[in-house]
Each structure stands twice: as structure tokens, then as C-alpha cells.
Amino acid sequence: MAEEQTQDTQILDANLVTDDALVTRVQLLEEQLAAAQDQSLRIAADLQNVRRRAEQDVEKAHKFSLEKFAHDLLPIIDSLERGLELSNPDDENIRPMREGIELTLKMFQDTMKRYQLEAIDLQGGEPFNAEHHQAMAMQESNDLEPNSILKVFQKGYQLNGRLLRPAMVVVSKAPAHVAPSIDE
Template sequence: MTQNKQHDETQAHQQDEADIADLTDAEIAEAEASDQEAKAAQDAAKEAEPDRAEQLAQELASTRDQLLRTVAELDNARKRFERDREQDRKFGQSNFAKDMVTVADNLRRALESVPESAADNEAVKALVEGVEMTERSLLSALEKHGVQRISPAAGEPFDYNQHQAMFELENTGHPAGSVVQVLQPGYIIHERLLRPAMVGVAKGESTAKPQRVDTSA
């Protein structure tokens, strides 16, 4: 039995050798070419790996840059919105405030128009007290919303940012360029000029330097 097995193996080996011998030169060349193509494909794949990695890195950097730009644009838009909203909150009521300070002016004129001869009249007294209370309440409400009155005292330096000169007076006893009379008080809203105070100014050779205030808020 062992001899038969050995005989079969010998015949198979001889058949393989015969098959190899039967291969033509063209078939051998084709096989070698296929093997070379496979090796070339493997080499190309290995060479392409670094290029692909570099391409992915560039794409990642570009995407990251775009994301950072988008985040920056969103942050700037948010800041603009908050700034505009704050400006609207502070100064959106400017026209309404101008109307209210006109009411305050009329209340003050009403008080100043009361003749001294009527000061002892009880009815007039009660009326004056009521108007004064209304004026104080109105000014207090305006102050709560950032509106403050400008009423410079006599001798105070003229301020181009807050005062409007209506006339000049000589020999007033006050320094040249200073306020001598207030015709109408002015108002500011959150440090921005709402209406200048109308004043008379002392006339002289020298002019007092104005004290500037920030009106760009």
C-alpha cells in the first residue's frame, strides 16, 4: 500500500513538471507582467498615502478656518445687536423726553409768573404748591430715565458743549466768558446733550476756556 502511495506522488510531481514545461514563453511573460503590475500598484498606493494624508490635513485646516470665521462673524453680529439695543434703550426716547422737558419749562414759567402781590392768597399758595410738586415729580421721573437738567449758576464758565449764548453783557462783575443769566435750562440724556441751556454771557477781552463733556455716548 505504501508503495502505491509513493507511486501516485511521483506521478503527480512528474505531471506538475510536465505542466510547467508546457507553458509557452508568452504565458510566462504574461505572468511576469501581471506580477510587475501588481507590485507597481502596491508601490503607487504606498506613495499615494502621504499625499492623501497631506490633502486631508489641508482640508481639515480649511474647514477649521471657515468655522473660526463663522464664529467670529456671529460674535460680531451679537455685539452689534447688543450695542444697538443699548443705544435704543438709552436714546430711543429722546423725542419723548424733549416733549416732557417742554412741559417742565411751562411749569417753571407758570411758577415764575405768579405776582408777589398774590403770594399771600391761600388759593394761590395752594396752586403754587401743587405746581411745584408736579414739577418735582416730573423732574424726578425724567432723572430715573437718565434725563438731567442743566442750569448753570452765575459766574460759571461758559461751556460750548452744554450752553448756547443768546447775548453778551458788559460790566456784570463776573469773569469774561462766564454765564451771567439763564434764559432757559438745558437737558442731557445719559450724558448726551438733549437741549442746550440758553444763557447770557459776560463780555470781556478774554474768554474762559470751555469745560468739555462727552456727548458721544
């Protein structure tokens, strides 16, 4: 009977060892499964991010593919506008030429709008905005608040909301006060 009990104990011990080994093995496999699932989720998230970035890059490429070309056209627009500014609208001798320049400029501006190339609209007295304006000079002004636009040298432009060229402007500053002299 003692012999049978020893055999039963050995079988029981073997079963316990096997159960402990199985529990350890199951725990190890569960950890590996959790790690694999985590890695799978990370890879899926990375893939989604790559796909989203690629879509954004394609969208930006479509929006801003004309950027260099548009930038090269700005001096032409400037020249047409300067020609109109410098010509006398009352001079009958150049009226046909002036009308031709106005029509050409109008067609040019309409085409620019179709491709979302827009002039930065400036009115005198607007506050200076460093994101859209480039200050070329400062000038004292009694009429305007400091840091207001006095004059526009050159228009600025945006392509699809992105700054293509800042507007070159003269900015107002507070007048220097003359200190009273003390003559006694």
C-alpha cells in the same frame, strides 16, 4: 533575476508615487482643514459680535425709548418754571395758584428723575461746554473769565446721560479795551 529586480523597482516606484501622492493629498487636506477651522473661528466671532450688538441695541432701546416723549414734555416744564419766575411770591392773591404750580413742578421733576431725565445743572460762572451748552449770545464781562456762562435762557436736559436738549446760555467775553487817543 533582472526581471525580478525590474518588478521590485516598479513596485518601489509605484510605492514612491503612491507615497508622494499621499503626502500631497495629506498636505492638501491639512490646508483645507486649517482653512475650515479659520472660517469656523471667523463665523463664531461674527456671531458673537452680532449677538453683542443686538444686546446693545436692545439696551439702548430700553434706555432711550422715552426720548421723543421726554423731548415733547420739556416745553411744559419750561412753562411751569417760567410761570413761577414771573409770578410774585409775595402776592397773596396768587399764592394758592403759585403753590399749586410749585407742587406740580416738583411732581414732574420727581417723575423725570425716576426715568433718568435730568436737567443740566448750571451755576453762573461755569465754563462754557459746547457738548452741553448752546451759546445764544456773547456779552462783555469784567467779573467773569471769558467763555464763562453769564445767564441761562433755557435749561438743558439729558436722558440716561445722553444730551436731549442743550442749555441755551449767554457766554462772557473779554471786555473791549478803549484805545487811548493821541491828541497832540
